[in-house]
Amino acid sequence: MKAKILSFAILLFVITSAFAARIHFVGTPCLDTETGWITGKVAGLGTNPNGLTISISxxxxCDNPADKRPPSWNNLTISDIPLKSDGAGNYTFEVNIFNYIPRDCPNAQWDMTFDLTATVSSTNISKHIDTDCN
Structure with missing residues (x-):
């Protein structure tokens, strides 16, 4: 009986690992710093993403005119961003961060700067978000 339970546990682990290994980001998620839109694409979910979502953290x-980063950086977490099927086995996501944070720095001389990561929920699959979308 113990051997059957152990065999089942190993099989379950292998199946789960194989499924998780297929999930991946297609390209690099990108933040358009002018509009605030973060967009990205995930593949390897099959035909049903099983409730998986994206989190941004x-x-x-704001960097001041001397390119110094003041110690007043703020943390950001946006959870449960839905995945939308593109009909070709890929799932896209988008969110506007300006719905969650202030849009402006103290003045036009300062530049808003970001260090963000996108993560597929319930996995350890993550990727840094690029701000150079070209």
Missing amino acids: GRYG
């Missing part, structure tokens, strides 16, 4: 702040 990291920090943001």
Whole structure:
């Protein structure tokens, strides 16, 4: 009986690992710093993402004109961003961070800077979000 339970546990682990290993980001998620839109694409979920969502986490702040980063950086977490099927086995996501954070720095001389990561929920699959979308 113990051997059957152990065999089942190993099989379950292998199946789960194989499923998780297929999930991946297609390209690099990107933040358009002018509009605030973060967009990205995930693949390897099959035809049903089983309730998986995207989370965005990291920090943001304003760099002053001397390119110094003041210690007042803020943490940001946005959870449960839905995945939308593109009909070709890929799932896209988008969220506007300006719905969650202030849009402006103290003045036009300061630049808003971001250090953010996108993560597929219930997995350890994550990728840094790029701010150079070209």
